[in-house]
Amino acid sequence: QDSVVVIGAGQAGAQVVQSLRQGGHTGIIRLIGEEPHPPYQRPPLSKKFLSGEIGHENLWLRPPAFYSTQNIDLIPNTRVAAIDRDKQRLALENGDTLGYGKLVIATGTQARRISIPGHDLPGVVTLRGIGDVEHIRAQFETHANIVIIGGGYIGLEVAAVAKELGKSVTVVEAQDRPMKRVVSPVISSFYTDLHSKKGVAFRLETGVDAIEGTNSVEAVRLSTGESLPADLVLIAVGAVPNDHLAAEAGLETDSGIIVDGAGLTSDEAIYAAGDCTRFYSNRYRRSVRMESVQNAIDQSKAVAQAILGEDVDYDPLPWFWSDQYHVKLQIAGLSDGYDDTVLVGEPADDKFYVAYLKAGILVAVDSINAPRSHMMARRVIGEPWREGLLPEA
Template identity: 35%
Template sequence: MATEPTFLVLGAGQAGGTAIQKLRDEGFEGRIVLVGAEHHLPYERPPLSKSYLKDEGWLSHKSLRGQQWYDTQNVELRLGTRAISMRSADHQVTLDDESTLHYDKLLIATGSKARRLNVTGAELSGVHYLRTLEDSTALGATLNEAPNVVVVGASWIGLEAAAAARQKGCRVTVIGPGTVPLQASMGTRIGGYYAELHQGHGVDFQLGRHVVGFQGTEKVTSVIADDGTTFSADLVIAGVGVEPESGFVEERFLSEDGGILVDPQMRTEDPDVFAAGDIASVANPLYGRRLRVEHWNNALMEGKIAAQSMLGLPSRFDPAPFFFSDQYDCAMEYAGWVDARTAEDPVIRGDLAAHKFHAFWVVDIVVVAGMHVNAWDEGLVPVQELIRARTRVDPAALSDTTAPLARLVETPEA
C-alpha cells in the first residue's frame, strides 16, 4: 500500500503558514511537517516595528491560524529547530538536532535575517536588531528606560523604529548614508518628505555618515561615526537591511544575493522544490527582471501560490509588489517597483505639506510604481491597476486632483 505523500515546509513565517493553510483548504490530506527556527507558530511581522513596539498589543489581521487549527489539521510542528543542509537528489533535509526528514515536495520559506554590523563594540549589550518577536519584545521594554536612542540606518525599519521611540519620549538620532532617508528606494524628494516628517517630531538626522564603532564597557554608551563624531546612546537600533536565510540551500538553487530562483509559480528548476516569501527571487514578467520582495503581502501571495503549485493547481501572480508603512499619523501604501536611478522625480498629486498625496514614478509615460500617504479617498487600488495594465498616462493628468484616478484607468491615453 502506498504511503501518504509528505510535504515539508521549512520556515514558520507568513509564507510558510499561509502555504500550509492553503494546502489544507485545497484538500491535501497527506502529511505536512512545518520546521521553524523560532519557538512560535507563524505570525505577522509588520507589527514588530509598529504597533507592538509601541506597547499597543498584537494588532493582527488574523490571516494565520492558532494552535488548535494545527492540531485539528494534523500538521506536525518542529519548532525551535532549523535546516542545516539539504540533499535534493535524495529528497532529504537535515535539521540542527541531527534528525533527517524525507519529503515528496519541499517548500523553502525560511525568509531573511537581519544583517549584522561588523564594527568594534557591535557585541555590546544595548545594540538591538529588529526581526523577530523576541527582538521586538526586548526592544520595546528597553525603550521605556532609554533617554537617548541612536538608529543606525535610515531604512523603513529604521524610520518606523525611530517613530516608535519618539512616541515613547526618547531623544532619537538617525545615522545613515545618503542626503535623505530612503534615498536608494524612494529618491530625494520622497526621502526628503520623510526627513521633514521626522524632524517635525524632533528626530535628529546625521546623514552622509557611516557608523564605525560603539563604545561602552559591557553596555553601549555611545556611537562613533566615520568622521570621528560620537553620539550618546543608551540604546542602539540597527536597521541596515536583511539577507536571505539560505545557508543550507544547494548552490544550484541560488541567485547572486542568496535568494532562491523561482518562476512566478514559485517553482525552482527541481519539480519537487519550491520557494516563497522573502527568500524567493521571482522572475517578474512586468519588470523583465528578478525581484526578491521582503514584504508582508508578498509572503501572503507567494505562500498561496507555492501551495497551489505543489498540488499542480493553477495560480495567479500579482507582478506589482505592495507594502505599507505607518509613522506617526502618516499611513503609506506603495505598489510597484522602480529602479533607484529613475526614482528621483516622481509625479506628485496632492499636498506633501498637508501629509495627503499620491506619488507616481513614470518611465516612458507608463506608471511603474506609486504610493499614497493618507489619501484614502482614492487609495492605492487605481494605482495598482495603472501599474498592472502598463497604462500610458499624461503626467499632467496624474497630478490633476480634479480628475479621478479611476478615469485614467478606464480611459488610458492612446
C-alpha cells in the first residue's frame, strides 16, 4: 500500500509531508503529533515568542488550513506508543492502531534533565515547546530572580530576553566559557562580554549540587558552596534524541536513529529525519547528529525524494544561527578539528567573523552581524583560504 505515516509533527515531519505532496505523492499521508498545535517553528520560542514580540500565529510553519487543503491527515494530541514492524502497524497511546506502507520517524529531541536534588520543584523548567514558554512567561509575571543552568544557545537566548525584561539573571556553566562545544574562544568571550555588559552574571567552571526550596524553588546551591537566590530555574543543558520508539522496535540506534543518505533506517519500510537521526557524513568523515532547522528541512526533503523513488545522498553543509539582544550569530560548517583561525573585523564593533581552517582549507565560519560573509561562506567552505575569499565583515 502507498500510505505514508509520519510520527512527529515538528519541523521535519511537516517538511516530509509537504515535499511528498509537492513531489506528486497521491496516496494517503498522515502526520501524527503528540502536541495540540499544528507544526511550528521552535527557534522563536527562546527569542521573540518568549519576549512576547510575536504570537502563536507567527510560529506556524504553514497556515493551519494547509494540511486539509493538501489532503494531509494531521492528527494532533496523539502519541505513538509502539511500532510493530512485522504487521507495519503503530500502536497509539489512546489504544487505537494505524497501519503504514512507509513510516517516517521525526520525533525530534527532548530537553536533557539533571537528577540533582530539587530538580522537580515547582519553578524549575526546561524549554522545548510552546507549552514550556507559556509556563515560563507566566512565571516572568511575578518572578525576578532567574538562574539558568547551562550556557549554550538556549540558555543564553533566554538570558538575553529575561535581562531585557528587567530580571536578575545568572548563568551557571560547567565549562570555562559559554557555548564551548560549538564556537572558538573568541566568540565565547564576545558573548561573555556582551551579556556581562547587559548585567548577566556568570558562574563558569561551576557545577550545581542541588536546587533548594520548600514548596517551590528558592535557591541554587553551587559546587563552590555558594547559594544563589532563585525563584525560577531554567535547566538548559542540551537535548537527547527521541529514539526510544525506534530502539524498542529493534531499529539500529546510537544516541540517534541510524539512517543512511536517503534517511532510511535498518528497516526498508522505515525512514527517519531531523534531530532524532544520526548519519555518516562523508564531508566530515564521522557520524553526526544535528539539531538545526537546516538539517530538519534538508534531510526531510531527501527522505521525501527517496520515498518518491529518487536517488538521494544527503550530506549537508550545516548552518545555524542564534539571536541574542541585537546580535545575530550565524554558523556555517562544523569547526571541530580546526588548526588555525582568522579573525576579520572587530569584536568591539559587534561586527566580525572567525574563519576556521584545517590544513589551509576553510572548514567553518562564525559570523557576528555579518550576514554577507555567512552567505558567501556557505558557498566557499572547502576551498583553500586566501585573502578576499569572503567579503569584509
